[in-house]
Amino acid sequence: MSTTDLSNSVIFPIxxxxxxxxxxGTVWLKMLTPVGSACPIANVTFEPACRNSWHxxxxxxxxxxxxxxxxxxxxxxxxxxxxxxDVVNIAPDLKHWHGAAKDSRFIHLAIEVNPEKGxxxxxxxxxxxxxNKLQ
Amino acid sequence: MSTTDLSNSVIFPIxxxxxxxxxxGTVWLKMLTPVGSACPIANVTFEPACRNSWHxxxxxxxxxxxxxxxxxxxxxxxxxxxxxxDVVNIAPDLKHWHGAAKDSRFIHLAIEVNPEKGxxxxxxxxxxxxxNKLQ
Numbered sequence: 411m412s413t414t415d416l417s418n419s420v421i422f423p424i425x426x427x428x429x430x431x432x433x434x435g436t437v438w439l440k441m442l443t444p445v446g447s448a449c450p451i452a453n454v455t456f457e458p459a460c461r462n463s464w465h466x467x468x469x470x471x472x473x474x475x476x477x478x479x480x481x482x483x484x485x486x487x488x489x490x491x492x493x494x495x496d497v498v499n500i501a502p503d504l505k506h507w508h509g510a511a512k513d514s515r516f517i518h519l520a521i522e523v524n525p526e527k528g529x530x531x532x533x534x535x536x537x538x539x540x541x542n543k544l545q
Numbered sequence: 546m547s548t549t550d551l552s553n554s555v556i557f558p559i560x561x562x563x564x565x566x567x568x569x570g571t572v573w574l575k576m577l578t579p580v581g582s583a584c585p586i587a588n589v590t591f592e593p594a595c596r597n598s599w600h601x602x603x604x605x606x607x608x609x610x611x612x613x614x615x616x617x618x619x620x621x622x623x624x625x626x627x628x629x630x631d632v633v634n635i636a637p638d639l640k641h642w643h644g645a646a647k648d649s650r651f652i653h654l655a656i657e658v659n660p661e662k663g664x665x666x667x668x669x670x671x672x673x674x675x676x677n678k679l680q
Contacts, residue, residue, distance in 0.1 A: 421556075421611060421629050421630050422609070422630050422632070423630065442607075442609065442632045443607065443632075443634060444634060447634070447658075448604070448605070448658050448659050449584060449607060449656060449658045449659075451607065451609070451632075451656070469583070470583070472577075472578065472584060472586065474557070474577065474586070474654065476556060476611070494556050495556050495557050495558065497557070497577045497578075497586075499578060499579060499582070519609065519654075521584060521586070521656070523582075523583050523584045524583050524584075
C-alpha cells in the first residue's frame with residue numbers, strides 16, 4: 411500500500427469491523443449520520459481482496475472514493491477500476507458489487523439514496539473466477 | 546497552507562469558480578451527481594477567508610470535510626472549527642453559515658438532504674465583526 415493510500419484511508423473514522431456474511435473478508439464500517447437519517451452515509455474500508463456479494467438497493471447508492479484501489483461492477487458489464495476522487499452513481503435496483511483490489515485497501519463513502527424505499531437485497535457472492543481476472 | 550491541506554483539496558475535482566452573491570470571496574464548485582439527482586452532492590472549495598452568508602435548507606444538509614481548516618456556525622451558538630474527517634449534520638430550516646479560516650483553504654462535500662423540499666433560503670452576510678473574532 412502506498413503512502414497516499416494510507417493517508418487517504420484516515421480522512422473519516424474507520425469505525426469497527428463489520429460482521430457480515432455479505433463480504434468475503436475484513437471490512438470496516440463507520441456510520442457518519444445519526445440513526446434514522448434521511449441520507450445515511452457510511453465510511454467503508456475494505457482490506458485487500460475483500461469485496462461484497464452481488465446486491466442491489468431499492469433507492470440507489472452513491473460511492474465517493476477517498477483512498478486505495480478497488481472496483482465497481484454492474485451486472486453484465488466490465489468492472490471499473492476506482493481510485494481516490496472517483497464517484498459512482500448507482501441506479502435503483504441495479505445489481506452490482508464493489509470492493510478492494512488484491513494488493514490494496516479500498517476506502518469509500520457509501521450514501522444510501524431514498525432509504526425509505528427499503529434495504530439492500532443481497533444476492534450471490536462474486537466468484538473467485540471472475541474476481542481473479544481483475545488486475 | 547500546509548502540504549496536508551493541498552493534498553486533501555484534490556481528492557475530488559475542484560470544478561469551476563462559482564459566481565454567487567451569497568459568498569464574500571472566491572469559492573469553487575463541482576457537482577458530483579447528475580442533474581435531478583435525489584441526493585445532490587457538491588465538492589466545495591473555499592479560498593482563505595471566504596464564507597457564505599447565513600442561510601437555511603428546507604430539507605437539511607450534511608457537510609463532510611475533506612481538507613483545510615474552516616468553520617460551521619448555527620444561529621445563536623458558537624462557531625465550530627472544522628478539519629478533514631469532520632462531519633456536520635445540519636437540521637432542516639436551521640440558520641447557519643460555513644466557510645474557510647483566514648489562513649487556510651477549506652474543502653467539504655456538501656450533501657443536500659431531501660432536495661424535493663425546496664432550495665436554500667439565503668439571508669444576510671456574516672458580519673466582519675463576528676468573523677474576525679474567530680482565530
